[in-house]
Amino acid sequence: MELAREHKVRPTYYAAALDLKGKLCAVIGGGIVAERKLKGLLEGGADRVRLVSPEVTPGIAALADGGNIILEQRDYQESDLANVWLVFACTHDAMLNAAIALAANRRGIWCNVTDDAASGSFISPSVVRRGDLLLAVTASGASPSLSALIRTELERQYGPQYIERVERLRQLREYVYKTQKNERVRREVLRLAAEGTLMDDGAAGTLGLDEWYAVLLEITIGRQME
Ligand SMILES: C[C@@]1(CC(=O)O)C2=NC(=C\c3[nH]c(c(CCC(=O)O)c3CC(=O)O)Cc3[nH]c(c(CC(=O)O)c3CCC(=O)O)/C=C3\N/C(=C\2)[C@@H](CCC(=O)O)[C@]3(C)CC(=O)O)/[C@H]1CCC(=O)O
Ligand SMILES: NC(=O)c1ccc[n+]([C@@H]2O[C@H](COP(=O)([O-])OP(=O)(O)OC[C@H]3O[C@@H](n4cnc5c(N)ncnc54)[C@H](O)[C@@H]3O)[C@@H](O)[C@H]2O)c1
Structure with missing residues (x-):
């Protein structure tokens, strides 16, 4: 895995804003990272999310009561990608995340891989929302912490x-x-x-x-x- 990663060319990213309304999104994994990605999806207008994970955080469990989320508390299987438009691979199992990425890429599904960005097709920026104003920051994987700090500065500069x-x-x-x-x-x-x-x-x-x-x-x- 590590070898494959070292040989990958570092991507240059294109910025876009996606309309997720009516599109089935999937989150594989139920930890802290999955919870952050799930919140981002919901805040970004996703109204159909399939989350697959044997265990989930209390935060995910609470969000799953909301109605837009289909919670599957079990191990991932490839058929979970059926009809999916965009997927987050965020389990703690690097081999499994890589397998999800491979299956998603084969099917032409947008894919975010939280432990190996280059094997997916997109990364998540840090985001400030002020109604229709959407400010997104990314350091292209060089420093998620820098993105988060700049996000805090922007939150102050562009208030409610x-x-x-x-x-x-x-x-x-x-x-x-x-x-x-x-x-x-x-x-x-x-x-x-x-x-x-x-x-x-x-x-x-x-x-x-x-x-x-x-x-x-x-x-x-x-x-x-x-
Ligand atoms: C911006 C944000 C958005 C979000 O996730 O919603 C986001 N990461 C956030 C926080 C954060 N992530 C990590 C730390 C600990 C400090 C550190 O390691 O630096 C912190 C800081 C914290 O927690 O405050 C650890 C980490 N992150 C990645 C890896 C794997 C790797 O580098 O390969 C590891 C090591 C994991 C391990 O140790 O195993 C990878 C990615 N994280 C990205 C996005 C993408 C690049 C975006 C960019 O560079 O701008 C990318 C490439 C893929 C992706 O996830 O899309 C969100 C802040 C939200 C906010 O607060 O506003
Ligand atoms: N991109 C980022 O911002 C970022 C930040 C921190 C960590 N990470 C990486 O993200 C990954 C997850 O981190 P975390 O803190 O959420 O981990 P965690 O251990 O809290 O959660 C892992 C989740 O994976 C689930 N899981 C395990 N096997 C599974 C299976 N077969 N099918 C479905 N789900 C399964 C578990 O139930 C658990 O909910 C790690 O690989 C870590 O390196 C990424």
Whole structure:
């Protein structure tokens, strides 16, 4: 196993955000790592998760009461991958994790291998969620601790107020797309709105949508006439 690992080329990762709604996901293993991956799946919108493990943490047992999780308290078997879209291999058995990876890769299933990232097809970033704002950090396996520390910094920098801020930006964007047909003006208005939001500008937080739009439009047109 170790030999195979040393000979693997270190991957360069492509960042993506996955829509898991309606897709069957699987977690193999029921320890602390499995619990973290399971929570990540649920927070990320997964609504169908199969978890297979003879033993599970109390945290997993509590989450399994929620209804979206099919808990199978037994050893993994390859048929557990049937109809699965994405799988986490997180048992403490390296040979078993490698076998899950092999089976998943053969079937074209997205696969995360917690003890040997390169044998899977994706890794988990450290994540901050503020409504629609999703901040994800990864050090590509070089240092999960660094990712977690940067995540804490981001949590401080982008507080819970961003939930509402981003929701207002979405509403403004919908409004602007309906009312402004000039693409250049629209783009500049939306850029200014995002800038004001980041700078905690009063108009971004307090004005009604139509008033906020009017202010942004005035600045945009003023600038274009300069
Ligand atoms: C970010 C986070 C997301 C998550 O899991 O949700 C995550 N690991 C987290 C924490 C963490 N993991 C470990 C420690 C102990 C310190 C240390 O070893 O450094 C800590 C720190 C802690 O616990 O605070 C141990 C560890 N991790 C991996 C191995 C195996 C190996 O390196 O081969 C070992 C050795 C196991 C052993 O000893 O046997 C592998 C991976 N861990 C990854 C992700 C992927 C790379 C992401 C990246 O580099 O950015 C990758 C490659 C695959 C994957 O799991 O997807 C989450 C923080 C969440 C948060 O707090 O925000
Ligand atoms: N990627 C990461 O972030 C990270 C962090 C720490 C550890 N790890 C690695 O993750 C692995 C798991 O760590 P842990 O702390 O959760 O371990 P753990 O010992 O707490 O849990 C292992 C789980 O595997 C289950 N299991 C054992 N045999 C199984 C089988 N045949 N089928 C299904 N499930 C089976 C056990 O029931 C148990 O729930 C270890 O290999 C560790 O090296 C990864």
